[in-house]
């Protein structure tokens with residue numbers, strides 16, 4: 001029984017050291033509440049204690065409590081990564097910053113992911129990349145594993161915007177290393193060969209080295225890349241700069257990961273769900289063919305006005321984000337003893353909020369496990385609410401939500417208007433609690449006018 005100056009929430013700390021880590025990482029289906037959480041809620045109620053990966057954790061499942069925690073950042077409670085994640089992302093990474101430093105970094109990140117840059121510059125680039133990748137998928141003689149092909153497409157697009165990375169120039173392939181890295185990101189932090197965390201840290205070292213080389217070369221030569229790195233270097237070189245070489249490289253590292261992994265998983269899920277739900281596909285096709293019919297040139301690029309007009313597309317995106325729960329849990333660190341739902345949470349513990357629960361609550365969403373984009377009709381689509389926290393909410397909502405949505409909307413636009421596809425293999429999805437596609441999603445895809 002851990003020490004506490006009050007009443008600790010009920011629960012079990014499991015085995016010495018590993019606590020309940022094994023139970024927490026037990027796989028489960030995309031369309032169910034994590035059994036680890038469900039069982040303990042039934043036994044202990046909406047707040048309980050546990051030990052995951054050596055970290056003392058309070059699990060908070062009540063959406064109203066979670067919403068209020070997400071709106072709080074003060075001397076008692078701060079946004080936090082677990083110790084394992086801090087090790088991976090760097091101790092001074094963006095996610096672990098607070099107050100004015102966080103505010104400053106967030107506004108810097110919005111130069112990469114905010115609406116203005118998306119409207120002025122990136123929508124055009126995303127359009128070009130998506131068109132060319134879909135065209136090459138359709139031109140390939142065999143099948144395409146959408147899971148890998150999407151990861152490649154989004155990685156290429158994000159790495160270009162961030163650091164003008166050109167895969168052909170470097171022997172240490174960034175994406176390959178991100179693969180090892182991501183497998184260990186939600187794992188027990190055991191730095192020993194054979195453990196996913198070990199590969200993850202090794203992957204991190206390689207990736208960081210590539211980013212560092214690009215960073216140092218740019219800093220020395222001062223030849224602009226017309227990318228986010230130019231902006232970062234401007235900040236590093238300011239007097240009294242908040243950013244230094246080390247945390248600037250960590251920032252690039254975190255953003256590259258956040259940008260490509262979340263978006264490529266969402267695109268894979270969208271492709272899968274459109275295959276399985278012809279009615280949704282039909283309504284999307286109608287929306288996008290309508291957009292094309294209103295253009296002077298039917299082959300022109302997607303414009304910002306068109307993007308904003310894609311109401312049904314945004315309903316589909318919200319529905320995918322609601323069901324996928326790509327960020328299954330988020331953390332806050334308790335700095336001073338605090339009260340939560342009648343219990344005392346001691347300083348040093350971590351609160352783990354399980355945001356997906358509200359997305360599967362039958363009182364909030366009728367038939368919650370069904371993929372039903374029409375449920376979003378007339379509802380708020382772009383802000384976090386007490387019942388929709390797919391992109392977080394409160395004081396630190398997702399900084400990349402618009403960036404992700406533009407990628408997804410442009411992909412949907414070209415997929416449904418120009419291509420037909422069928423799944424030939426794979427498509428299974430499970431959670432652990434990160435999303436896993438064990439057999440990928442292999443499709444045969446062809447341009448409509450060639451069929």
Ligand code: HEM
Pocket residue numbers: 070079095106109113255258259260262263266321326327330331389390391392393395396397398399400401403404
């Ligand atoms: C479908 C795609 C995405 C989903 C579902 C998603 C979800 C989330 C969620 C739930 C949070 C809040 C975490 C918390 O409160 O603890 C968050 C934060 C964040 N996301 Fe995303 N995200 C997505 C895409 C992206 C992309 C593409 C980027 C960057 C290019 C990004 C960058 C960030 C950053 C920097 C934060 C921290 C914000 C802050 O602390 O102020 N995300 N995201």
